[in-house]
Amino acid sequence: MSGETVLVFSEEAEAIPGLLAAARAAVGPGPGRVELAVLADGGGPAGSAVGGADRVYRLLLPENARHDPELVAVALRRAQEAANPRLTLVASTKRGRETAARLAGATDSAVSTGVASFALEPEGVRIRREVLSGNALGEEVLLGPRPIVAVMLGAPVPAVPPTTPPEIIDVPPPEGAGRIALVERTVKPAGGLRIEAAERIVSVGRGLRKKEDLSLIEELARAMGAVVGCTRPIAAEAGWLSDDHWIGLTGHRVKPRLYVAVGISGAVQHLVGMRESTVVVAINKDPNAPIFAQSDFTVTGDLYTVVPALVRALSGA
Amino acid sequence: MSGPIRLWVAVKHGVDVVLARADRSTGTVAMDRAPRKTSDFDRNAVEEAVRIREKLGGTVTALTVGPPTSKEALRDALALGADEAVLITDPARPDLDGRGVARALAAYARTHPGFDLWFFGEGSTDHFTGTIGPRVAAEIGAPSLSYARRVSVEDGAVLVEREYEHELEKVRAAFPAIITVGQEINQPRVPTFMSTLKASKKEIRSFGPSELGVQPSDWAPLARRDRVFVPEVNRKRQAVSGADPATTARGLVDALRREGVLP
Structure with missing residues (x-):
């Protein structure tokens, strides 16, 4: 379709180039427009990544207002009214989903999040997204005016410098203060584990009997040049590993070249987090464990025997 | 705040993601006929509300939107410790989309004002859009505090600790407020035989569109679900085994190289 506008917004500057590229692809060549709304709340670089936008709305919010999705949505709605877009596109981050939902509630519009792909069709916006905790894909058509899509973005796309400076429009701050007070915000320390970037992962589940036995898994990971991952019970319930290691629906989603699942039965919420791995190995006592159907190589056996044997085989002993 | 604290929890009787099966010939899942269960994170939401009541007193009301079979989710909430249960149902539209569910809950809140804190799971196990809590908040003009990992109630206000991709936040809002919680917030209790028995005897109040002062068109769908299908899994599923663990291990290492x- 041509001659339509997609309005892009994200609280996170690093998401904007990817969103702009997705929006441009959706409107296609020709008279379609891509407009961008950015937060100007002093909480981060906003106006730098604007290459590819035909117009930029600066949402002038009180300092550090991004913790309040109501304020953000009110401001975004003003940009939406000015742009009159066919689609409003945000990043499916936690803040993005929250803003999308509040905007949809305020404007009584269709919204979807975690969207893998979308297309503008005459009838509405066709989307495809994971459903059933990642076990299946769903196709929906968002109907009615002002639909909002929160799209999953892959690896960050580098920002494109604008060829011609876009038109910039300031959106004045909403009247009145927000109703949520920010007590404290801490930026997570960089240099922590970024398991999403790992090339190889050795992951452990409930097959592990006690915390001390993690050394077995760590040894295997070292021998493979891998980082250690885990399932929800190991992180959230037992607390043997921090959430940085947790792979699954509400943990991290990974796509390493090699994923070794040790003592993991393969609950659906875990499988969705590792399904995109290139090669999957499962080591489990139970040959009927669901993980086996999702694996390339399977070893039926006790991890307490198999893992030390693997470490020896890798060290050439 | 005046009087005992009024805690609401929204629960969903969603598709059971473990039992739902795709039709072998088409690869599609018939969502309307799939087995259902209470959405996982909603148990965390009920647990959190019940813990607050156990500390501070008050009442916990569980609410759901859906066909009469959704009462199962309310029974679960009652067995986990909720005091009362409310079903919002429209015989003409047994399954509402996200917009419909949010508007139905908002309509109930408008006609039955008085919650202090309203808990939601941060997403449902079947669709996981994570939109219903903040969407209801926008409909009724309440603040929404999402992704809570820790909730503490102060005098007439709530303090929420939450985690984003790159940041941690502590935020505060006065009552009434809507809060969504994830699995990390608590470990829901396991209902006992007695609590389940008691729950099965409690009254569930039922409300339809006319009692909530809405036209059925107010919750007409804005999304058309075309199909749900299972993508093919193309894994080798090659078993590696040898005469002894050392041989098996060497076989696996060779295969991976x-x-x-x-x-």
Whole structure:
């Protein structure tokens, strides 16, 4: 379709180039427009990544207002009214989903999040997204005016410098203060584990009997040049590993070249987090464990025997 | 705040993601006929509300939107410790989309004002859009505090600790407020035989569109679900075994080197 506008917004500057590229692809060549709304709340670089936008709305919010999705949505709605877009596109981050939902509630519009792909069709916006905790894909058509899509973005796309400076429009701050007070915000320390970037992962589940036995898994990971991952019970319930290691629906989603699942039965919420791995190995006592159907190589056996044997085989002993 | 604290929890009787099966010939899942269960994170939401009541007193009301079979989710909430249960149902539209569910809950809140804190799971196990809590908040003009990992109630206000991709936040809002919680917030209790028995005897109040002062068109769908299908899994499923663990291990290492995934 041509001659339509997609309005892009994200609280996170690093998401904007990817969103702009997705929006441009959706409107296609020709008279379609891509407009961008950015937060100007002093909480981060906003106006730098604007290459590819035909117009930029600066949402002038009180300092550090991004913790309040109501304020953000009110401001975004003003940009939406000015742009009159066919689609409003945000990043499916936690803040993005929250803003999308509040905007949809305020404007009584269709919204979807975690969207893998979308297309503008005459009838509405066709989307495809994971459903059933990642076990299946769903196709929906968002109907009615002002639909909002929160799209999953892959690896960050580098920002494109604008060829011609876009038109910039300031959106004045909403009247009145927000109703949520920010007590404290801490930026997570960089240099922590970024398991999403790992090339190889050795992951452990409930097959592990006690915390001390993690050394077995760590040894295997070292021998493979891998980082250690885990399932929800190991992180959230037992607390043997921090959430940085947790792979699954509400943990991290990974796509390493090699994923070794040790003592993991393969609950659906875990499988969705590792399904995109290139090669999957499962080591489990139970040959009927669901993980086996999702694996390339399977070893039926006790991890307490198999893992030390693997470490020896890798060290050439 | 005046009087005992009024805690609401929204629960969903969603598709059971473990039991739902795709039709072998078409690869599609018939969502309307799939087995259902209470959405996982909603148990965390009920647990959190019940813990607050156990500390501070008050009442916990569980609410759901859906066909009469959704009462199962309310029974679960009652068995986990909720005091009362409310079903919002429209015989003409047994399954509402996200917009419909949010508007139905908002309509109930408008006609039955008085919650202090309203808990939601941060997403449902079947669709996981994570939109219903903040969407209801926008409909009724309440603040929404999402992704809570820790909730503490102060005098007439709530303090929420939450985690974003790159940041941690502590935020505060006065009552009434809507809060969504994830699995990390608590470990829901396991209902006992007695609590389940008691729950089965409690009254569930039922409300339809006319009692909530809405036209059925107010919750007409804005999304058309075309199909749900299971993508093919193309894994080798090759069993590696040898005469003894050492042989098996060498076999696996060789196979992974052939794949080029081990140095």
